Amino acid sequence: MQPAAIQQADTPIVTARKLTKQFGSYRAVDGIDFDIAPGKCFGFLGPNGAGKTTTLRMAMGLTPVSSGELTIFGLAVQRHAAEIRARTGIIPQADNLDPDFSVEENLAVYASFFGLGGPEIDARIDTLLDFVALGERRKAKPDALSGGMQRRLTIARALINEPELVVLDEPTTGLDPQARHVIWGRLTELKSRGKTLLLTTHYMEEAERLCDELVIMDHGRILAQGSPRDLIEQHVETDVIEVRGEGDTLRELARQSGCRLEQMGNSLYCYTQNPAPLIEQLKDRHALRFVHRPAGLEDVFLRLTGRELRD
Amino acid sequence: MNTLRLPRIRPGALYVWRRNILVWRKLLIPAMLMNFGEPLLYLLGLGFGLGHFVGDMAGMPYLAFLASGIIASSAMTTASFEGMYSVFTRMVPQKTYEAILATPLDVDDIVAGEMLWCATKALFSGIAILVVAAVLGVAQGWQALWVVPVVFLVGLCFAGPAMIMSSLATTYDFFSYYFVLVVTPMFILCGVFYPVETLPEAVRGAVYLLPLTHAVHLTRGLVAGAELTQPVLHLAVLAGYALVSYVIAAMLVRRKLMV
Missing domain, CATH: 3.40.50.300 (P-loop containing nucleotide triphosphate hydrolases)
Incomplete structure (x- = not known):
């Protein structure tokens, strides 16, 4: 150290x-x-x-x-x-690979924009193609690759200058x-x-x-x-119970539950630290279907940004 | 504030130029056919066909007159095409510039590199016509080779305005206006097919403001041995167009891409 x-x-x-x-x-x-x-x-x-x-x-x-x-x-x-x-290595929202060049040429030409080239870069291209599992497609044009492969090539390209x-x-x-999942694996590795x-x-x-x-x-x-x-x-809150069913029954439940509630269409989201009492109640009502899960980031996100549609 | 500074010229331009020449190399055969085919058609068709009736023009065989003019006009059309259709393709649908801008290169490097590339393509077409002219026996000696750097300058001078058009265009259709309103009139009026001296006086004054007129004077002097009275003026006009259009194109492309 x-x-x-x-x-x-x-x-x-x-x-x-x-x-x-x-x-x-x-x-x-x-x-x-x-x-x-x-x-x-x-x-x-x-x-x-x-x-x-x-x-x-x-x-x-x-x-x-x-x-x-x-x-x-x-x-x-x-x-x-x-x-x-x-x-820095930059991976844009939409792939902008060079359609005129093969997979390996894309990397070599991109390296040249950094002023990089020579045997060291050739070796680095081999390593990067292995890293993104495109070694066997190195002569292919980007158009011949699937969306996932193109994305992996874009990631390899962004690593050509060994960015911090x-x-x-x-x-x-x-x-x-x-x-x-493949992309997530590569990013975790990075x-x-x-x-x-x-x-x-x-x-x-x-x-x-x-x-x-x-x-x-x-x-x-x-x-x-x-x-x-x-x-x-x-x-x-720690727990979410998502209930689906008729409006009236839902509203009745809502009054009794003591949870923080959010309604979307005919789904009711009940946020609570203590889910047990509500679950007990729900078990007896066969007209209602419910899912109990721990709260996640999506709940935070929706709470903070609201539920209205964005374009 | 960023858009008002003067562009820098740096080695990065050569990286952009190199990318284009690598692509061009892959399409070498069709590119060469284009370079030789079209001017050959003009020279043989008009030079021999029309030349048969015209005989001499401005004291030289019509084929020599035409060949020396076509070298300049072909540099114009080649650079204009590349600077519009190809540059727009790389700038908008293909997003090549977006990719380049994720590297240490800058808009200035892209614009300078593209202009150098447009001029290089103009150079290829100029050399092709020079070869054809020499084979047909209408190039006047070795001093004709001086036309090579001149054609490169002509290419730069038309590359800049073409890139300005690319930065303003939203679709390819926009380029038709430029061709119909700018390129074709110059092709017809600037002395490629007949001496500008034969135009009415009012038109002649306007024609001398156009860069192709000066380009044709230079190429005709160098290739066909016509008298070159003001070479410095002609070169200065071409260089002026190239520089001013580079500055404007760099500004406009920056405005388009750096948002």
Whole structure:
């Protein structure tokens, strides 16, 4: 252990203070503060239009910061965007692989944009293709790959410069469950190698599995921040009982239960620290179907951001 | 505030240029056919067909007159096509620039690299026509090789405006306006097919503001041995168009991508 490494571990990789992004009269990001510790996975969770992607784009110097401070590796993004990007791997929301190049050429050409090349990079391409299990498809064009394979290639491409920080904008949106699990496995592996991950998502399961710390964002603001476990403890009751059935019966139950209630269509969500009495009651009512489960991040998310539809 | 600064020229432009030449290399055969085929058609069809009736023009065989003009106009169309259709494809549907911007490269590198690439393609077409002209015996000696750097400059001068169009376009259809209203009039009016001196005086003044007129003067002087009275002026006009359009294109592409 070197003393320098210990000291470095305390310094955040990313720091934002009163970070704001204004598009005309619309404030996409509204004075947010956060710190990202090295070696952690930090998540931005929020509905569409919450300001997640805009925050990432500001961090990478891809859109100007309107006001506030944003530093990465101790460098201000406004003046050092190129240096920061040289040490970062970026995985965009939509794959933008080069359709004219094969899998391995995509990696080699991308490396050249970093000024990288030669035998060392050739060896690194082999390693990365193994890492994302695309070694056998190295001569294929991206169009011939499945969605999951394209995503894996995009991940390999983002690692070509051996980044310290990996930024992922909705890494598994649009993928099937199998492909999603493969991606999660690769990202967990990256974290265990000491890389710092910064990701946006609107999948609760993804946030719960991957993130050490996350913020829930909506309308450009941070509504809550903490580990997934902390957020659940702080913002919702321990248990949820989801009941489905007729409106009248439900309302009657609601009055008696003493739970915090939320209704969606003909489902009633009862949040409580003490589920036993309600469960006893429900057991006798065969007209009602119910599910009892521990509260999760989704409950926190819906409580904080509301249930109305977002586009 | 970020959009008002002058663009930088850095080695990163060459990485972008290199990406394009690697793609081009994969389509070498059709690309070469395009380079030789179209100008050959013009030269043989118009040069021999029309030339048979015209005989000499401006003191030289019509084929020589036409070949030296087509070198310039072909550089114009090649750079314009690449700067619009191909650049737009990489900028919008293909998102190549989005991918490049996730690396240390910047918008300035992309615009400079693309302009260099457009000029390189113009160069390929210019060389192809020069070869055809030499084979047909209408290139006047070794000084004709000076046309090679000139064609590169002509390419840069038309690449910039084409990229400005790409940054303003929302669909490919937009480019038809530019071709119909800018490229085709220059092709017809700027001295490729006949000397601009034959145009009415009012039109002639306007035609001298257009870059292709200056490009044709240079290529005709160098390839066909016509008298070159103001080479510095012609070069300065081309360089001026290239530089000003580069600055504007970099600003507009930045505005389009960095939101």
